[in-house]
Amino acid sequence: MQLRIPGPTPCPPETLQALSKQMINHRGDEFDKLLNSITTRLKQVFQTTEDVFLLTCSGTGGLEAAIVNTLSPGDNVLSVSNGVFGDRFAEIAQSYGAEVSRLDFEWGKPVEPEAVTKALKADKGIKAVLVTHNETSTGVTNNLREISARVKEFDKVLLVDAISSLSSIDLPVDSWHCDVVVTGSQKGWMIPPGLAMVSVSENAWQAYSQAKMPRFYLDFGKAKNYFEKGQTPWTPSISICYALDVALDLILSEGLANVFARHAKVAQTAREGVKSLELSLFPQEDCASNTVTAVNASDKINVSKLVQILRDEYDVVIAGGQAKLSGKIFRIGHLGLVYENDAKLVLEALSKALPKATSS
């Protein structure tokens, strides 16, 4: 089967096999070594020398952690959103009592850095900015480097959803001055869901020291205290850690630059292939993502039928649209364990399935 949704992604045999290892004591030496070895290499992929923690939760749990560890109820937060996941980030902040100002962009268009500058100029009371690096719902990669430069001009805390980008698309956490960056195991990491990985900068720790949102399970301070003992505060998802251990070797032995280049190349093949089928990309092409390609479905294409035919007749699993894009676009995931040939197989299946899902 070609599982080509934007996560969970297919796992290579090496990580699948690692999952089957027997349990160990999560408060013993063996786990201590595993946790330290994983964390050291995670920092290489995050391109950071700051703290990186493993949290046993999905990416959404990681986003919640970013918020509750750096903010207090009533804090003014700027939500910069151009899709479902940007909106979710804002919704989490609201749930915990933040005052959220919205800076929304048309879905399929990128976040405009200049608008971020304007918003920060207009409202001096903003404490933190929420940004989605790669908006999985629209297939847009935002210009995080430039957005961060604007946010840091105003010395705000920058919280980044990099769930579907980090490890697949370049995101040098330290040189882009990102304060909390969240990713999820089931994306470019080639391992199953169940772990969020988060980086926490010195500046984020300063915010933490004043943050009053309630937290317990996702508390960064507890994560740091236990990490110093070679542990996690609560029993971690050991199997997924085994798989991550192997995946990090795969990623680092391929080399980060090569991994990013492979994703860029596969994405280009996907985009060109889609256009050659006389379909159009949903996002503006200069911000089209290297991990997920969103495609416009004309009025004549029945998206749910297309998804079903691809799955049932061609063993290819793609995703439809979310929220207001439901029925209007479909999405091909190409992150993690993905090569050009995979994109070609998907495109070939798509070319055969399309006529069957198109009304005349």
Add this chain to the structure above:
Amino acid sequence: MQLRIPGPTPCPPETLQALSKQMINHRGDEFDKLLNSITTRLKQVFQTTEDVFLLTCSGTGGLEAAIVNTLSPGDNVLSVSNGVFGDRFAEIAQSYGAEVSRLDFEWGKPVEPEAVTKALKADKGIKAVLVTHNETSTGVTNNLREISARVKEFDKVLLVDAISSLSSIDLPVDSWHCDVVVTGSQKGWMIPPGLAMVSVSENAWQAYSQAKMPRFYLDFGKAKNYFEKGQTPWTPSISICYALDVALDLILSEGLANVFARHAKVAQTAREGVKSLELSLFPQEDCASNTVTAVNASDKINVSKLVQILRDEYDVVIAGGQAKLSGKIFRIGHLGLVYENDAKLVLEALSKALPKATSS
């Protein structure tokens, strides 16, 4: 290796193998079927017809879910505690702004139901009661049936930490009128950590409708809405679900009554064996747990040395004491995949290791 800590517990080959299955779409038909099949059988083990949800987190995350979904900041809560995990449950409630009244019992002694009645009589403003069914830190199983009867006389919300009991020790959720019951995958379920399973009663849903503690990732309402679509709100730990699917078959084909009886028998072997080594049980024997045996270490026994010798020389992993019991007790876990012979192997290793860890 004999992994005999009170969780993570050893996994049988069947569940380990299931972990290696390839990923699927968590929003597709196959996961829908898996989730429904798991949930139906989980309800049998919980002995409930009410809602049961899978949360991708550790047991502590499940405890947090119990609190934030049923309470509001300022609510009066009665914490009934006789160990580390009872205290943790209270600490979570406090972190989220509950007013916690403490009803503490000596560690190693059981919760006295009559004292619960007195506390509820004395303070009419209490909304919910937090109870630990099996206190892993002291090896005590509390008389939940009787405690529940007292709590329900006063019509309070009953939140139960059953992390290290449910599936190993009888806990008929409906007939004991427990409102939220939390367990964790790495305990009696014979699968790795990474999932909490929680039951939610009709009464708990009434509390939910008024509960104002902030929540997002662990929101029961979102879990219910998505369950109706055959999904979880956020990407679930699919691999652990695969393993749980297999484990439920193992548990139900053995039969719940047989599983409970096996745990009782192994525990008895452990207790008798410990006493035959001229050691004494830490807990009062009539409340000693069937999933973990806590043993007093005399002043002459060096617990950390004992744990290390058992691990390094006899391939047996046991646990020391926690918090104020550190260095004073050691604990043998016997839950999940455990038979009498396992207990005997641990006891034999213990008999050999003890002299090496005892000063004269």
